[in-house]
Amino acid sequence: MTQETHIKTAFEKRKQQAYGITLLVTGLIIYLLFGLNTEAGLLTTFGLNLAGTNAIPIDDLIVPAQATVYLMSAIAAFVGAYQLARGVRSTGALLGIVAFTFVVAFLTWAAAGKSFNLTGMLTSSLVRATPIALAALCGVISERSAVINIGIEGIMLIAAQVAVVTATLSQNLYVGLILAILIGGLVAAFHAFLVIRFKVDQVVSGVAINIFGAGMTSFISSRFLQKATDALNNSGTFPIISVPGFSKIPVLGPVLFENNLIVYLTLLLVVVLHVMLFHTPWGLRTRAVGEHPKAADTLGINVYFVRYVNVILGGMITGLGGAYFTIGSVGRFDEIMTAGKGFIGLAAMIFGKWNPIGAFSSSLIFGFADSLQVKLQILRVPIPSEFLLMAPYIVTMIILTGVVGRAIPPAADGQHYEK
Amino acid sequence: MTNVLELRGITKRFPGVLANDKIDITLREGKILALLGENGAGKTTLMNILYGLYKPDEGSIAVHGKEVEIHGPNDAIAQGIGMVHQHFMLVPVMTVTENVMLGIEPTKNGIFLDKEKVAGRIREISDQYGLDVDPNAYIKDLPVGIQQRVEIIKVLYRQADILILDEPTAVLTPQEVEGLFMIIDTLIKSGKSIIFITHKLKEVLAVADDITVLRLGRVVGSINPKEATTEKLAVMMVGRDVNLVVDKKPAKPTEPVLVVENLYVRDERQNQTVQGVSFEVRKGEVLGVAGVQGNGQTELVYALTGLLPLEDGTIRLLGEPIHRTTPRNILERGVAHIPEDRQRHGLILTFPIHDNMMLCTYYKNPFARGISLQEKTIFSNAEELVGQYDVRTPNIYVNAGTLSGGNQQKVIVAREFSRPIQLLIASQPTRGLDVGSIEYIHQQIIKKRDEGTGVLVVSSELDEILALSDRIAVMYKGQIMGIVDAQTATKEQLGLLMAGIHPSETAQA
Numbered sequence: 001m002t003q004e005t006h007i008k009t010a011f012e013k014r015k016q017q018a019y020g021i022t023l024l025v026t027g028l029i030i031y032l033l034f035g036l037n038t039e040a041g042l043l044t045t046f047g048l049n050l051a052g053t054n055a056i057p058i059d060d061l062i063v064p065a066q067a068t069v070y071l072m073s074a075i076a077a078f079v080g081a082y083q084l085a086r087g088v089r090s091t092g093a094l095l096g097i098v099a100f101t102f103v104v105a106f107l108t109w110a111a112a113g114k115s116f117n118l119t120g121m122l123t124s125s126l127v128r129a130t131p132i133a134l135a136a137l138c139g140v141i142s143e144r145s146a147v148i149n150i151g152i153e154g155i156m157l158i159a160a161q162v163a164v165v166t167a168t169l170s171q172n173l174y175v176g177l178i179l180a181i182l183i184g185g186l187v188a189a190f191h192a193f194l195v196i197r198f199k200v201d202q203v204v205s206g207v208a209i210n211i212f213g214a215g216m217t218s219f220i221s222s223r224f225l226q227k228a229t230d231a232l233n234n235s236g237t238f239p240i241i242s243v244p245g246f247s248k249i250p251v252l253g254p255v256l257f258e259n260n261l262i263v264y265l266t267l268l269l270v271v272v273l274h275v276m277l278f279h280t281p282w283g284l285r286t287r288a289v290g291e292h293p294k295a296a297d298t299l300g301i302n303v304y305f306v307r308y309v310n311v312i313l314g315g316m317i318t319g320l321g322g323a324y325f326t327i328g329s330v331g332r333f334d335e336i337m338t339a340g341k342g343f344i345g346l347a348a349m350i351f352g353k354w355n356p357i358g359a360f361s362s363s364l365i366f367g368f369a370d371s372l373q374v375k376l377q378i379l380r381v382p383i384p385s386e387f388l389l390m391a392p393y394i395v396t397m398i399i400l401t402g403v404v405g406r407a408i409p410p411a412a413d414g415q416h417y418e419k
Numbered sequence: 420m421t422n423v424l425e426l427r428g429i430t431k432r433f434p435g436v437l438a439n440d441k442i443d444i445t446l447r448e449g450k451i452l453a454l455l456g457e458n459g460a461g462k463t464t465l466m467n468i469l470y471g472l473y474k475p476d477e478g479s480i481a482v483h484g485k486e487v488e489i490h491g492p493n494d495a496i497a498q499g500i501g502m503v504h505q506h507f508m509l510v511p512v513m514t515v516t517e518n519v520m521l522g523i524e525p526t527k528n529g530i531f532l533d534k535e536k537v538a539g540r541i542r543e544i545s546d547q548y549g550l551d552v553d554p555n556a557y558i559k560d561l562p563v564g565i566q567q568r569v570e571i572i573k574v575l576y577r578q579a580d581i582l583i584l585d586e587p588t589a590v591l592t593p594q595e596v597e598g599l600f601m602i603i604d605t606l607i608k609s610g611k612s613i614i615f616i617t618h619k620l621k622e623v624l625a626v627a628d629d630i631t632v633l634r635l636g637r638v639v640g641s642i643n644p645k646e647a648t649t650e651k652l653a654v655m656m657v658g659r660d661v662n663l664v665v666d667k668k669p670a671k672p673t674e675p676v677l678v679v680e681n682l683y684v685r686d687e688r689q690n691q692t693v694q695g696v697s698f699e700v701r702k703g704e705v706l707g708v709a710g711v712q713g714n715g716q717t718e719l720v721y722a723l724t725g726l727l728p729l730e731d732g733t734i735r736l737l738g739e740p741i742h743r744t745t746p747r748n749i750l751e752r753g754v755a756h757i758p759e760d761r762q763r764h765g766l767i768l769t770f771p772i773h774d775n776m777m778l779c780t781y782y783k784n785p786f787a788r789g790i791s792l793q794e795k796t797i798f799s800n801a802e803e804l805v806g807q808y809d810v811r812t813p814n815i816y817v818n819a820g821t822l823s824g825g826n827q828q829k830v831i832v833a834r835e836f837s838r839p840i841q842l843l844i845a846s847q848p849t850r851g852l853d854v855g856s857i858e859y860i861h862q863q864i865i866k867k868r869d870e871g872t873g874v875l876v877v878s879s880e881l882d883e884i885l886a887l888s889d890r891i892a893v894m895y896k897g898q899i900m901g902i903v904d905a906q907t908a909t910k911e912q913l914g915l916l917m918a919g920i921h922p923s924e925t926a927q928a
Contacts (some may be wrong), residue, residue, distance in 0.1 A: 073446050279531050281524035288510050295508035298472070299522030299573075300493035409509075419472070 016087040019094050023080025034109035038066045044108045047117035048251055054242055055119075055253040072105035093302050110381045121368075121375050122255045127329070129360075129367025130266050131156065131338070132323030136352060136359035137266075137273055138314035142188075143354060144277065145310035146290040146412040150206030151191055152318050153342030154213025159184045159322025164333045165225070166236035167326075176235060177261075177320070177325045184319020185312045187213075192311035199416045210342075218335045223363020225333060237331045238262060255257040262328040264361075265320060274356040280349045286310055287404035290410035293417040303417050308388050318342070340393070347396045353407045369395040421484065423448045423612045424469075424500075424581055427629075429478035431464055438464040439475070442773070446612050447631075451603065453627035453644075453899030454616045457853045458658055460614045460635040463505070466583050471495045471880055479526050482581070494612030498581075503904035505586040507566050514540060515552060515569050519576050537576075544575050548605050563711065564595035571602065574774065582606065583614045588622055589757065593914030597696035600626055616883045618656070620649040632656055649888070657854045665861045668869070670889040672704035675871035676842050677723070682732035684722045691730070692718045694897035698872040700842065705864070707888030707905065708877040711917055715897035716877045717759060720846045723875070724756045727751045737841060753841035757831055757848050759822075759877070765831045768820030772812060773801035773923045775819045800837075809859070823899050832863055843867055846877045861887060881913060895919040 046061040079097050107116060126392075135152045142149040159180040162180025191209060194200040225233040241264070243257040277283035288296040289306045297303050319339075326333050344366050351365075352358030373391040376383070424446040428712060431439040439461045446452045456462045467473045469480065471489040479486055482498045489495050495502070511519050520537040527533045538554035545552045550568045558566060567587060574582055584603075588596045603613060603626060617623060624644055632639045632655040639655050653661050679701040684693035692715040692861055700706045710716055719725035725746035734742040741749050750756070758764035766775050777786045777797055785796045801815040810829045812822055819827060828848070835843070845864060849857040864887060868874050878884050884891055888905040893916035900916040915921070 281526060281532060282512075283526060284517060284521060284532060287513070291510045291512055292508070295510055295518075296507045296521065298470070298492050298502070298504065300491060300496060301522050 017084060018082035018105060020080050023076050023083060023098060026102055027043045027073045027077030030076060030102060030105040034069045034105045035073055038109050038112050040066050042113040044111045045115035047115055048068045048119050050119045050254045053258055054247040054252040054359050055250050056248050058250045061128050065108050068108045069105045072101040076101040078335040110376055110379055114379060115177040119254055121371050124366060124371040125368040126255060127263060128370045129363040131321045131324045131341045132345045132366050133266050133363035135342045136348040136363050137269055137356055138318040139346050139349035140354055140356055140359050141273060141310050142314040142409055143413050145286045145307045146163055146410055146415060147195060147307050148202040148414045149191060149311060149313050149314060150203055151209030152345060154210035154340050155184050155187045155315055156322035156338045157213040157217045157319045158187060158366050159319040160325040161220060164235045164326035165232055167313055168232055173238055173327050177323050180323035181316045181319040184322060185316040186226045188315020189312045192308050196307055202414055214347050216335060221333055221335050233332045235327050235331050236363060237327055237329060260328060262324045269357050277356060290412055293412050344392060344396055350407050354409060365394060366392050423449050423483055424482040427479045429465060429468060430476050431468060431473060432476055437636050438760055442638050444631050446614055448612055449607055449610055450628040451613045451615055451626055453623040453630045454614055455630055455632035455652060455656055457618055460632055460633040463585060466585055466616060472842060495496055496577050499579050500581045501577055502577030502583040503570040503574060503587060505589060507570055509558045509566055513558060515556055516554045518558060518569060540576060541572055544572050548602060563590045581612050585616045588619060590620050590712060592917045594912055594918050607626040620858045634658055648861050659774050661854050665865060665886045667865045670704040672701035675699040675701045676737055676831040678735040679734045682722060682730055683730040684718045686718050686726055692897050696899050698892055698899060698902060700875050702873050703871045705866060705868050705874040705876055705887050707884040707891045708894055709881060709884045709891055709913055709917060710894035714894045716894055720844055720877055723844055740777050753839060755835035755840040755843045757835060759846040761827055766819040768826055769818055772830060773797050773815045775830055776801040776804050779834060780838060804833040804837055825852045828852060828860060831862060840872055843872050843874045849883060881910060889917045893917055
């Protein structure tokens with residue numbers, strides 16, 4: 001028997017059923033949680049215009065709340081039933097439907113009788129996704145060369161602090177930005193030195209960097225920064241740059257074309273890294289070193305050099321991510337202000353299958369969950385705010401527990417290379 | 420005729436080992452030099468020196484009569500030396516083109532990879548030498564024989580005229596070996612020179628123009644293939660007379676001990692690698708499972724020993740189903756397992772020999788009483804087994820990892836045979852062992868058979884299968900292509916089955 005005559009096996013049947021049942025349950029949950037709790041006759045207003053932007057104003061989207069929730073419930077249930085009966089191959093599309101129906105129903109219910117600004121939330125999703133995406137990109141290029149960098153969180157904290165202090169002292173945000181990138185590269189170089197030269201366990205070295213970063217920055221913050229906030233810890237932030245013309249597009253304009261420098265740099269980096277990784281000699285060598293370092297070595301590629309370069313580049317990207325927290329958003333440093341974004345970035349990297357565009361897309365999901373949580377607190381949804389704060393982390397866990405199926409890391413990921 | 424390559428007085432020491440001791444070899448232009456030796460004779464070390472992966476302690480290398488220094492693969496490539504490694508140096512998730520261009524990537528505009536250019540060149544090389552390789556295929560989708568051709572293309576793309584083939588036939592079916600020999604012939608005709616490293620005596624006689632034999636890091640001698648016989652070469656290689664045939668009496672099989680019906684198994688990546696396999700093993704017989712590696716044999720053995728769950732089918736041991744039970748339960752019912760990867764699954768390398776000798780029964784009397792281990796019994800048990808199975812070790816307290824491959828395998832055999840067993844499952848039992856150890860392990864397996872144990876031997880070495888088996892099952896793509904009587908089976912017949920072709924089909928064609 002060959003691959004062509006492949007019959008549906010018990011395993012595939014179980015998988016098909018699992019997806020179908022998930023969709024049916026989603027439909028039921030939407031109905032029970034949101035449908036029954038939405039009063040008939042209420043309208044939900046989704047605001048599409050954002051105050052203070054250049055976008056041409058358009059009409060807001062106003063929908064009947066209960067009918068929309070029921071519609072979402074019906075869509076999920078119908079697709080679930082179809083899946084049980086027939087079976088669809090594309091598991092990604094199915095999960096998309098689960099997520100889409102649930103989120104739309106949830107928002108419609110939460111904002112029933114009120115108004116909810118959709119454009120505002122998408123804008124803040126991208127902004128909140130930025131540091132996650134930068135952490136994820138660092139993870140991607142580091143791990144593509146088979147070096148795990150779990151110290152991203154620590155590096156971001158250090159870079160955030162360096163950025164704001166140097167920017168405040170020099171009265172120049174660009175000085176802060178460049179020094180943040182350099183310090184990121186420097187700490188990563190230290191990590192690379194430990195794990196490549198001395199073959200220290202990669203996770204241990206990363207954890208050490210995290211502990212050092214958290215401790216050191218908190219110490220400096222409480223000892224110096226809090227006592228001299230204006231002199232050391234008040235830099236201001238990069239201004240919003242509106243892209244002429246593009247920023248006038250409704251919805252898309254405010255979301256994509258009215259951001260600060262770091263957000264634009266992130267978008268640029270996603271594209272550049274993707275092209276570099278898959279269409280240049282550097283990328284080919286990086287991937288080869290991550291998959292089969294011995295093969296690369298026998299072709300005369302310096303495995304260690306490739307790894308140093310990648311880890312340091314990754315550290316510089318993380319440094320940029322660190323700078324975002326201070327000079328890119330609030331203009332001052334607070335203790336442990338990264339709040340696990342570095343780790344969420346690593347989750348985004350895995351969810352994005354070690355691929356820059358994938359990693360960025362999954363960062364957007366986390367950013368969305370994060371910004372949703374904030375908006376819902378404003379809407380006074382009858383859910384305790386503690387639970388809402390958990391949203392990004394719950395999303396991380398659900399995604400990592402394999403909703404998407406198994407992501408396969410580079411084959412040599414995390415392994416030392418011995419000649 | 421000139422010598423394209425001369426190695427003079429190459430010496431390489433590793434801590435505690437003299438891997439190469441003043442080795443001289445000469446490769447004549449347009450000829451095939453066979454480098455023959457057992458595992459550990461120093462062949463691979465020597466070639467790694469030639470390829471620049473190791474630095475020799477003494478000695479010189481001359482290419483085309485000119486002395487050269489080789490500090491790394493780049494130098495070797497620059498001298499026109501190319502190597503086809505025993506374990507292929509290919510990145511499975513990349514295409515043929517990407518693998519070939521790696522390291523010397525041509526670019527468009529100085530930035531972007533020029534894959535079309537390389538793909539075109541691959542097609543040219545492929546046509547010129549009759550290799551039939553698709554540049555856009557992913558390595559992981561290619562059969563092993565084709566992967567080897569990709570390795571050859573990699574070497575030719577770098578314009579090598581001296582090719583080193585390290586154990587090139589180890590992973591091939593007999594037909595693929597024929598194909599490789601034809602490719603080698605084409606290469607020689609177009610002026611390349613080849614060093615062919617192997618420990619298989621018949622192949623040497625089939626292809627070589629010159630033969631140099633290595634033993635324990637030294638050149639034992641060079642011989643002209645016209646004057647050589649397999650017996651003569653074996654003596655040179657091993658240093659003593661060896662018995663190349665396993666002595667065994669005809670089997671006296673009785674009732675079935677293992678009955679497998681319609682077995683389906685998925686591997687860890689969820690690929691269905693065993694697809695509807697049925698067979699039985701009777702007491703007092705050896706059933707050999709032949710097949711090119713990676714055709715489901717590993718997963719079959721894992722399923723039989725409880726290490727992988729079944730998707731479908733039944734496994735019965737002495738009439739009782741064992742497919743829904745635990746590995747411990749299976750071994751308590753009398754199944755012994757000599758695993759394929761002895762270092763990962765057979766031993767705990769960082770444990771001393773005495774602990775490795777009781778890994779199956781450590782929790783039972785007499786090794787444990789209550790919560791405490793009985794050290795005295797453990798030591799005396801190990802002493803006894805080490806003596807009985809001739810494990811060469813300074814004492815029983817050294818770690819298993821310090822032993823040679825042959826002695827590690829003896830530890831496993833001693834442990835598994837020291838308890839009462841009904842069924843022996845031996846997977847690649849002699850892989851990587853020297854001729855002496857192979858002889859010993861084979862004798863032990865036949866001894867167990869004659870005591871009335873059912874034996875299942877899985878091996879990708881056809882010679883081993885033919886030497887041990889009473890019946891032979893051939894696996895191809897997760898299925899058993901046929902079960903034949905070992906008495907009447909021929910290599911050609913088995914080779915066709917291993918390639919997925921029923922001999923009757925070809926007869927009709």
